[in-house]
Amino acid sequence: MQDIIKAIEEASIKIKELIETGDTGKSEQENSTGDTQLKLDIASDVIIEDIFKTIPSIKAIVSEEQEEIVSLNEDGEYLIAYDPLDGSSLVDVNLSVGSIYGIYKGGFDAKSIIASVYVVFGPRVEMVVAIDDVKMYRLKKGKFEFIQNIVLEEKGKLNAPGSTQNCWAPYHKELIDDIFNDGYRLRYSGGMVPDLHQILLKGGGLFSYPGTTDRPKGKLRQLFEVFPFAYTYEKANGQAVDGFKRALEVETTHIHDTTPCFFGSNTEINRVLEVYKKNG
Template structure:
């Protein structure tokens, strides 16, 4: 596993340089879910695939930017699903973005995720590795140095409500309004990685991306985004649900499946489950 973490560290350093010097414009291509790819998306994807191709323990990879699974080493043990540059549309206005990696065994599904990694490219570059616990590292003088373990409080103070608000179910809107009325502070950048990272480092809160009338199954991808962060939040002492059950119990029928998702500390997650059980379908 350490060689995979080392490969991700190598890719992060290269992507940091790419973000600082690369073209932030759009390409003429679309990814598997119909989003126009930025040139940074494509270049970041190439960087990661080339580095992973050298790691013999990796059996296969799948990227959010590619349609199909890429087989690497027949004798490899691990499968990796990754989003090479989540929130890349924020780069041209100089907001934080990130890379997300889910490490699986045997098959790409929630039951088989065994570790996850995400990288935040902001004023500082930070990497969070989740195995049995959650550890944060920071890029200092060209190397990632351990900074701290991450644990969530039972209750947080931040609220990051995502998706198209005019497509929310009325009960979901009421949930979000009630949370704000209880004194929670809005913290939402439009980037999944920096928003979830902020909640983790500030001790707790709620990040939500529900199913909506225009996207009943949500927008965020299971393998590349939702499952890796679900593992992190659970290991940090919080939770991740789809409104009704643990995200890590949600089935996967296609590598690009999406799911509604809520991440947070235990009190906020229990609040979501109560509201959805009383109102949802």
């Protein structure tokens, strides 16, 4: 596992340099979910794949930017699903973005995830590794140094409501409104990685990306985004659900499947489950 963490560190340093100097324009390509790929997406994907190809313990990888699973080493032990540069459209306005990695063993599905890593590229570069617990590292003078363990409080103060509001179910809108009426503060940048990172570091709250009338199965991808962060939040003593059950109990039928998702501390997630059970 440590060789994979080191590979992610190496890729992150290269992606940091790419963000600082690379072309933020659009390419002429789309990914498998129909999003126009930025040149930064493609270049970041190449950086990560090239480094992973050198790691004998990795059996296969799949990127959010590619259609198919890429086999690497027949005798490898680990499978990795990753989003090379989540929120890349925010780079040109100088907001934080990130990379997300789910490390799996045995199959690309929720029950097979054994670790997760994400990296935030902001004013500082920080890497959060979840295996048995959740540890944060910060890039200092070319090396990642351990900073702290991350543990969520039982109840938080932040609310990050994602997706298009006019497509929300009425009961979801009422839930979000009630949370704000209870004094929670809005924190939403449009970047999944920095928003979820903020909730983790500030003690708790709720990040939601529900199913909507235009996207009943949500927008966020299971293998590359939802499962890795679900694993992180659970290891940080929080929860992640699809509205009705644990996110890590959601079934995967295709590598690019999406799902509604809610991440947060226990008080907020229990509130979501209560509302969705009553109305779902």
